[in-house]
Amino acid sequence: MLFSKCATLSIFAMTALASITAVHADGLPVPVKMKPNHGVSFDVGAKHAVAYFLSESGTCQLVLTLADEPNWDGVQSFTATRFEAAVPAFRETQYRSTEGKVIEFECHADAKMMSVKTVDEIADKTTK
Numbered sequence: 573m574l575f576s577k578c579a580t581l582s583i584f585a586m587t588a589l590a591s592i593t594a595v596h597a598d599g600l601p602v603p604v605k606m607k608p609n610h611g612v613s614f615d616v617g618a619k620h621a622v623a624y625f626l627s628e629s630g631t632c633q634l635v636l637t638l639a640d641e642p643n644w645d646g647v648q649s650f651t652a653t654r655f656e657a658a659v660p661a662f663r664e665t666q667y668r669s670t671e672g673k674v675i676e677f678e679c680h681a682d683a684k685m686m687s688v689k690t691v692d693e694i695a696d697k698t699t700k
Contacts, residue, residue, distance in 0.1 A: 601688035603678070616690060617671035625659075625679075625686050630678035631687050632659040636667055659686075 605610050611624030621640045626633040639652040657665045658678040667675045679685045 596631055603689045606686045606688060608684065612688060614690070616669050616673050616675060619669065619671070621675070623675075623677070623688055625677075625683075627683040630661050630683050632661070632677075632683045634665065634677055634679075634686070636675065636677075638669070 583591065604614075606623065606625060608627040609623060613622050613623055614618070615621065616638060617685050619640055620636045621636060623634065623636045625635065634655075634657045636655040637652055639650065639657075642650050645648055657677070659665050659677060661679050661681055662666050662678060664678040666677070669675070674691045676689050676691060
């Protein structure tokens with residue numbers, strides 16, 4: 573129980589460091605633009621996600637945190653996943669969730685802007 577409260581507090585503390593824009597739709601079907609030190613909050617399947625980045629030497633220093641909805645009624649574990657990536661300008665990176673969603677991040681010129689969107693992962697059904 574103490575761990576779950578600490579994990580929740582750390583997520584809230586992280587979000588307090590950046591100005592957060594909430595996106596209410598399930599995921600981000602069109603790219604959403606982020607500025608350095610400004611984050612975006614969105615849903616990825618059953619998980620809540622918060623992403624932000626810092627601009628350092630022409631590179632987007634990305635931080636993505638995903639977590640399940642906390643259950644305060646009983647003793648349950650609360651697991652948060654943190655993904656970090658250094659993305660050079662004009663490059664992109666992806667995070668694949670366990671629920672079959674892909675979150676795409678693209679770093680723009682001089683690392684002054686990042687775009688983020690979610691897409692459904694398409695399984696390869698070809699046989700070899």
